[in-house]
Amino acid sequence: MRRNIITTSDGSKTIQLVDWNEQYHSVHGALAEARHVFLKNGLAYRLQAEDIVEKDKQKIHIVEMGLGTGLNLLLTYDFLSTKELDLEVNYTGIDKFPVSTEEQVQLNYEQFTAVNTNSFKEMCGQPWDSKEMYAGKFSLEKRQIDLLEYSDKEPVDLVYFDAFGPRVQPELWTEESLNVLVSRMSANAVFVTYCAKGDVRRSLQNLGLRVERLPGPPGKREMLRGIKEN
Template sequence: MPGEFSKIALFLDYRMKRSIITTGDGSKTIQITDWNEQYHSTHGAIQEAYHVFIAMGLSHHPGSELRILEMGFGTGLNALITLKETMAVQRRIHYTGLEAFPVEKQEWSQLNYVEQLQDPDLQSFYESMHNAAWEEEVDITADFCLLKKKMRFEDLADEELYDLVYYDAFGARVQPELWEVDCFERVARAMKPGGILVTYSAKGSVRRAMQEVGLKVERLPGPPGKREMLRATKS
């Protein structure tokens, strides 16, 4: 328990020392100053999200109906661009976001994603996502159902439920326990056969942890500022 207490204390401490910064593509993100860690890449929050989760994830998964799991709901950017990209093709999305420490309104309301995406209609959807009740399925649009779960990654217990996983945890430098075999074992169990996991990380230890739980892993070109990223498939 002392170790668990220290993690909680650390999280409570970092929530008092956060700032909004502008990234390389003009979009903003939240920076945790004590960790020198950001919710998104400083090279471009929107660019990174589109490359990792849309171009290398969503666009590679067929089907008119998808169940998506996001490990780290955070600012809501990944959910927002997923909604934007699926509206035109009318794919039914069931989107589950896990987040132990939700971003507060005073922070997410300062983020300029709708402005940068140049689609004012997204503003009401973005607000609805953040205002949606936790632990309840909420229809953001007729084809996008959101379920936010306030929980730790380590408590994931779903089985063969998700077609696509966005693995967007803080980096292994500050939260190594989220990039180890135990976590990936839980995620692999939650994926359907043929399911895909995408993440910005390209660390060798992360790749080996995924392989250890039976996932087939491939290295792919990374977003701006990163040479590579990883995509894993459940056989």
């Protein structure tokens, strides 16, 4: 499949899949989209929950469906490194068709963070189907599998659902596929996605989440956030 690296409206880059007429991020701003959907309305929101504020919780497990370019991973690592949290972070990235390390390096996302360039290159170069530790009690597990093959029993505290949209990968947005991660969500867990389609919202509600329609990132009216309340 033909691939181009393009610059989005906020100056950050993304990968364009020419034959699908699809991009890994919004053309209105890759960085802006990731910060708004996954950091502000996902990670920052989850860290405000009582179990973390009161320090009852010692560990947080983040699962990203669609690790892709690694932008959400990098921004998460950068965000957490600025917080004084005595919290162990396990980050699991799932991607059946990974972006190459060479492409990830070309995107030069480190320029937007305080993360050491070598640290991100190590994450990008980490072998698939392996788990490694990084500074700040941060572990990264990379899984090159189909979502339906995910069988980890560790409860999930935060889901970044960042697969390609239903137009090009409808199989990843079915109730069955969504339930792979929703069924593993712990109490107070949060599910965020840029996709605000009605059938996706209804599927998440059918699976027991309280779903909110929130203002979307630049160029998109809405996004979804689901919360596991029990």
